[in-house]
Amino acid sequence: MGSLSSKNALVTGSTSGIGLAIARAFAAEGANVTINGLGDAAAIEKERAGIERDFGVKCRYSGAxxxxxxxxxxxxxxxxxxxxSLDILVNNAGIQHVAPIDEFPDDKWEAIIRINLLAAFYAIKAALPGMKSRKWGRIINTASAHALVASPFKSAYVSAKHGIAGLTKTVA
Known part of the structure; x- marks a missing residue:
């Protein structure tokens, strides 16, 4: 049994890439996991079932x-x-679009802010009451170097990641 065998985790943006690796790492330590994200339904089911098979935990998928x-x-x-219970929340979902700010499509700006920042706020707000009542919980928010510094043409992403850094400090 892993060190997290009595814990339950949820990782957003975890149907591939970094998020999937995070979900698998929690499962390897014995945590049940909820994965979330976009992609081909058959590929997602293969990953979900693979986590259960590889680590002997429960794994569910949310297409939220x-x-x-x-x-x-x-x-x-x-x-x-x-x-x-939900003991561990990892806010990892994120998207990127690169363009000069005067050419940045409004819908792309809003999508990046919603997915990279607002989703984390809503997830934290919903998860905290249970964590407080159990007197145990962990929240991990994926940022990047862009939580600290800017890059040209990444105004929405940098704004969202700066926001994640501030949100993380505030919640802590």
Whole structure:
């Protein structure tokens, strides 16, 4: 049994890449995991089933849209109901678009802010009451160097990641 065998984790943006590696690492330590993200349904199911097979834990998938605060809140509630608690929340979902600010499409700006920053707010807000009531919880927010410094043509991403750094400090 791993050191997290009595814990339940949820990782946003975890159907591939860094998020999937994080989810698998928690499962390797014995945590049940909820994965979330976009992609081909068959590929996602293969990853979900693979986590259960490889680590002997329960793994569920949520297709909650990180653009929708209500869907994020519902995803947290569903994870708590499915596993009895949500002990570890990893806000990892993120998207990027690169363009000069005067050419930045409004819909891209809003999508980046919603997925990279607002989704984390809604997830934290929904997860904290249970963590407080159990007197145990961990929240990990994925930022990047862009939480500290800027790069040309990445105004929305840099703004969201600066926001994640501030949100993390505030919640802590």
């Amino acid at each position: 849209n990180m653009m929708d605060g209500g869907a994020v809140t519902a995803m947290i509630r569903e994870a708590e109901e499915a596993f009895g």
